[in-house]
Amino acid sequence: MFLLEQLGRQHAIRPFDLRDRGLLLADGVFDTSLIVCGTMVLRSAHVNRLVRDATALEINIDQQRINDLLDNNLTEDQNGVLRITVTSGPAERWSLNTQMIPPTVLLSLSPLNRSDQFKPISLQTSLIRRNHTSLTSRHKTLAYTDNLAALRAARTEGYDDALFLNTRGNVCCVTTGNLFLKIGNTWMTPPVSDGILPGIMRQWVMKTAPHIGLGIIEQTITEDELRFVEAAFMTNSGRLAVPISKMDGRELRPQLPDGLEDTAMELVRTSSEH
Template identity: 45%
Template structure:
């Protein structure tokens, strides 16, 4: 299902302005979320992040318009992956943005890939660096080619995802998720200053991990930290929690704590939607 600027469409062939800056310059942002039982998981947090990212880029989205698009594609839906794409809209040739942008908003719903939920990952360490000096490293912008190229590298190396370091050599993220390490009772993840998107599941875990007797901290991590960690895992909104079983040829330890964290996140999702994502994953 596809909703574009107020109109619902059944196919992806939509009327689209070829002068749109999202198409020509990647001038826009997006958000992806999990839909279970017809409900968008952590909807308020996802929408707030999207609105903040657009504001950072210098254009404003109408929250009511965003809600209209979400509600339209969710009507009659059960499970799926919802994506909101917002561009600055069309403008004259060149890089300078229009003085009064008219943003374009696209909301789509794709079928859920349940096999991705909680599935373990093998990571490939890419030579491409996450540009922590750029504001767009801390948002889901339409400039995603570094992720595309790194993901292609990872698949070529028989891995599931790519691991990025930032320009200073700190661990940043994967191409589509946040990185966590468990060391004793400490749950650590890189800070946003290291070129990290403020992931929704990331925030949920940092806010609630004390329920499991863990201390959540944001601090810079090195590759050595990942190697000595008790467990390493990745979070994002469609995988939720994914244990990392290897980085390249180096195996990573796995254990009961990631299982406990996965169960914890699944309980939170079920409380919000009435659906246990672990049952869909099997």
């Protein structure tokens, strides 16, 4: 599925206005979510964050418009990963007065390889540092150059993904999701203030953890503390929760906390029944 809504009109295929600020300036945001039998898993959280991120960039869009697009275009036979892209629309390149311009909205549904869910991955610490003071670290914007460059570098060295530190040398995330680390007997995840995106699955794990006997704290984690990590996992909306098998050449036990995989699968199952 591919849908472009631009200037208030919907067409499966139509000319794209080449003045669009998302194309020229990466002035936009996006969201990726898991679609099961036409239902978006954790839909309210995804829509709310997308609108919140757009608002941070002064892009005028509301929940109702996004929900209408989803209701009108998702069908029961659709499964995969849905990307919703919202840009500030076509305007003069450096114009800051975009509030009256209807944003461009694109929906695209891609197939999901279910075998990638819960499949262990390896991480290499990136030389690129994440700017914890930037809007792009806390909001899911179109500016993904650092993520792509770090991912390419990690893949070249035989790793699956890259681990980001911020400019202070504290642990942030991986290029494709949030990070949870076990040091000693404590599971922890970096706070948003250290330059991480508040992921939807991160939020779900934090909320679900007490119900499966899992204690997680938000805490700044330094680069030096990485050598004490005994286990780790990554979360994102497509792959759910993925154990880390290796970090910078050091082998880890690639196992999720007890109950997490079953609870995540139950989330997907109950979503598909709605």
